[in-house]
Amino acid sequence: MKSFPAIDLHLHLDGAVQTATILELAREAGYALPAGTVPELDRFVRVSADCHTLTDFLKTFEIFYPLLKTTNALERISRELVEDLENQGLIYAEVRFAPILNVADPADTAQLRAAVEAVLYGLSSAQQLRTGLILCCYRGFPPDLAEKTIRLALDLNEERPGSICGIDLAGDESRYDASLYAAAFGNLGGKLPVTIHAAEAAPADSARKAIELLGARRIGHGVRIQEDPDLVKVVREKGIALEICLTSNLQTGTVSSLEEHPFAKYLAAGLCVTLNTDDPAISGITLASEWELARRTYGLSLADVQQIARNAARAAFVNEADRTVLEAQLLSNL
Template sequence: MVLKAEIHCHLEGAASPALVESQARKYNVDVSNIISNGVFVWNDFTQFLKCYDGAANLFRSADDYALLSETYLNELADDDCIYSEMFISTDHARAIGISEQDYIDGIAEGMRRAKEKTGIEARMIATGLRHGGPESVLRAAKYIAGNPHPLITGFGMGGDERMHHPKDFAPGFDVARDAGLGITTHAGELVGPQSVRDSLDYIKPSRIGHGVRAIEDPDLVKRLADEQIVLECCPGSNISLKVYDGFEDHPFMALRAAGIPVTLNSDDPPHFHTSLKREYEIGANEFGLSDVELTQITRTAIKAAFVDEETRKQLLAKLD
């Protein structure tokens, strides 16, 4: 048994088709355009975002969010995961018409229930939406900075990487950093290495979400290794979104061999027909990693986690 940890998963994107269909019945919504035969249906990144939003819009109250976070964390714990960080979006809360506070409190209640039942630790990473523009990211950062919550320990940015320049978002990330939050951002997934470099220069994260296309630039690979920037890698997601044709083309092992700290994560698991368990299986079966090496990847994730040192110490002790 390999103990696992995850530091890159979008909470709304973790809702299973079965849970989404249950929510659809609750709110009398037709989801046949996004779910067929029990699986999410989409063909490209733009359609994926529409599918993601369609599912996310069925979580509309604090109770819905407690159910979602508890359900996902219980599933993780069943697969020997001891720690999870989930991306949340206060912009999404606003869009569906509930307060940011109700949204956060609901997620926190689900985390509390899951921890009580299974012992799993979890934290939230608040995010701004890149395609919402710099003002959206700044607003999200200001809200979180002005309304601190003990389970919100990081700030990041998701959404369409093809829109805007990282320097445009620097003010929002400065607000989050000044509030003591850990910093991460999506880069180097749909867009090449320059996206990663610009993010390092202007956003100054300690972690990069995905970051795999840094492999296309040897100087950037060296920089990531020298600065020990942690990559939140999501191989299953990368294959589903056709960033790479197959696992034999995926640069995970090359990035690891170059001395960059890498982790395994599920991103939006049911949308990409994956799970954290499957990502670790990909590590074993596709990349040839041993149980000892996979445990080291878990250790990397926990060391990079946006969590207090006492909790980190307890999590590392479980690995030992």
């Protein structure tokens, strides 16, 4: 394989922060980190090769998260992410973050708006790369905060069409059911497409609820959908796209090995699978390394890669004219 489909649909802004940036943000804020150099800090903010639990995976975020609650930090990490993705040759990326996690007071609408504006401004520095911004609502937080996030997305799009490309629900699906957020997502009224983190840490039914109650057009991960053949059928027939993130699933213990991962099985079954990074800095990966991993593990043919490129274009939260251009670009790269 010479190249790979240069598109990432599942990429968390806060999981893509460079270690050197964390050090600088800490210095500026007078914030104490457990280490003072990049190699030493990497041991705390990147998971080790033997990480296989969600707890260890999430622990890495805690170290630097307080540094990501200013608009300066958000603008900077967004700009640096764009630069990094452009250097890697990506042509389209949908970046996501949860505004309520990146402000001092998540109930303060002005702070939420400022956080999103800062990220949009950082992303707008892109030269070649095209970006979309997905706002994440968060399980475990009160549904009215999801409502605020959704309202903000709709307001921004009314003021400047296309500011926000989609809405996500992240967080602990094993403890906070999709039904808690159904009313909030009902406010979308079909104005923005929805992707939901589901069937990663909870059984297949979590993805079913994401589709039925929250209107998901895409599922983040969806690893455990394989446990329910009926749901696999629904996902295929409705053309629900699956945002697969292999290394992340391995590191969080969602699968115990890549051989156990349903990626290849889903592809063979005609599901709309895509390949993405999730938290590239935390995981110590790039989109290219994930493609290399997938190729090595599953022996993907050129036809498989072309199919995944077409899937990704089909799944992207863009309008139909842009979708056609994107698909042609992705395929011509291969």
